[in-house]
Amino acid sequence: MTDALETFRQEVRTWLDGAVPRDWRETCATHAGFLAVQRSWFATLAAGGYAVPHWPAPWPGGGRSLAEQKVIYEELARADTPRLLLSFMSTYHAASTLFEWGSAEQQAHYIPRILEGEIWCQGFSEPNAGSDLANVRTRAERRGDVYVVNGQKLWSTMGQFADQCLLLVRTSNEGAKQAGLTYLLLDLKTKGVTARPIHQIHGDEEFAELFLDDVEVPVANRLGNEGQGWAVAQSTLSSERGLTLLELGARMRGALWRIADLIRANGRDGDVGLLRDVGRLATRVDATCALADQFLANRIAGEERVGDASLVKLSYSRTLREFTALGLRIGGLDAQYHQPIIFGGGMETGNWMADFMNSYAWTIAGGSDEVQRNIISERLLGMPREPKSWVTEARS
């Protein structure tokens, strides 16, 4: 590591020493406490200039080199800081999509508000549009200067707490399913919006259902043209599959000590078979981090291929499952006794059964592992696409 980077690391570490809220885990036992911690920690990071190191240079807090970003994420993990869950969609998904598709006016309006703490969620999935996202049926009808939206959205991360929503809607039923989609920015305080939390198997409520009943969205709040929604949505999803995983990979590597601690606590540091398992896992974590690094370097150099982001996401999701499964295995019976979860504690909290169940979030959300495997085999390996319709296929 270069001296400049080491100096930067010390600078971040020193800053974090004075800035990390010490008792955040206790506070996060309740939803109200979780929200308070998330908001104040984001504000602290934003003020310190560490909230959005991945943003491009002109924006405050942005323009950090890849190496500096990694240092920040590693130090955040090392200092055991709360992971920014509430503002995750805002700083990654919303910002990346706005940088790529937003007009100058839209960027000037929304981006500074993200830094001030405005919360975004994503309204893509629906009851009948999960892996088959192009099947979106939430309808937007244009009436003068507004779209009138009706439908239901599912799996909106933090949707019950959000201010704004990245909304994928259908404006046409003509032609290919993808061609009839449009991308809107919805203010969730608009009349006709109802949000309901979804209770997950590990006890958290990180997602919401959104019900949209004659909701009016100004035409000015559209990203891209009418019918371009699929392309805009791809850039949102690609930011999740690739960009966010640099941070999550660094956090997973930073959390390996939890497994080491667990092994020592259970007096199993002489168990050679277990040492091998954990050694194999640690190398897999390193490989996933290296893949995320390479992805970002290629992206910055303009050499990203369609499907590269899927490799990173699949490598991360499978490795996270192995990580949490190994913790659960070593945890033994202790891990089977229920412990309350810490809201926003991250993917690796040491509450192993909860972590294990929560790891499905990455194998299902944002395009399931199976969807990633389709993308990898079709786009990167050039294998034939799935037949468009099984009905036609069956008849032929």
Next chain:
Amino acid sequence: MTMTRAELQGAARQAFGEGGLTPHAEKSWSLIAEMGWLMMAVPETQGGLGLGREAVGVIHTELGHALVPGPAIAQMLVIEALSAAEDSPERDDLLARAMGGEMMTASLSSGRKVDCVPDADRASHLLVMAADRVALVPLAGATITPRDTWDKTRRLFDVDVTGDGVTLATGDAAVALGRRIETQLLFALAGDSLGGADAILELTVDYLKTRRQFDRPLALFQALKHRVADMKTWLSAAEALFWSRALDTDATLDEIGALKAHATSVYRAIAEDAIQLHGGIGLTMEHHCHLFLKRATLNAVLGGDTDYWEEQAGRQLLQAG
């Protein structure tokens, strides 16, 4: 480095791409020497090209990609040891000869025993590493016993040497040199494995696209697409780790050992499934599938086996706390 990784890769792929898999041993050896690959990592002051570990990584991945036979890995260990030894006219002479293609060999096993020595019957010298002394010993007069391995792309021998040869390092310097050579061996085996894994994966995907059953290419079946997508993912992550550790001058022996264990595991898994995905043809000696599986399983045990290096990685993690 003066050549980018992609340029070097392109040149190497061209050199070994045309001969197909397992090219002729003697022709390959001349080609390796002619291309200057043996002098790649040697400093310019010693007559080498002064390129770093990344360039060496390209060579080993390409040798693995084409299943090139011969003692290139062992030769490069000898060259590394000669390059690190103290200046002397004798050293300079041996180094120049080794870089020029005079075959010199070394053990590819992890211990201090002199086994797993490639092409010992054709080599002039053997690198011998004892706890407190590293030496280059002439093979004339040595007892050389061929060991027939399942992997026919490598020719391994047990060697019983006589004589002391030329001392390259003693005491602490020998210990340090031993670690350096071991690291180099593990790195080379990792590269060889990832090159081979890439080749057999590509061949498997091509086969699935071509082979038709039930009136459609096998590549249309999602059950098979998903398997190769997983292989591609693990391979891509292992490759990313390989290149990142190639550039990391602080990488420890244990880190390169863990990399080698990971790379050979990925190679083995891909080569193993490749036979299954090829079906009956994959079980025939005429087909190339088995060549990869055999080289993969051999790579997995050379230089210390997967169990050993995974255990070391686990111990490192526990020590780091």
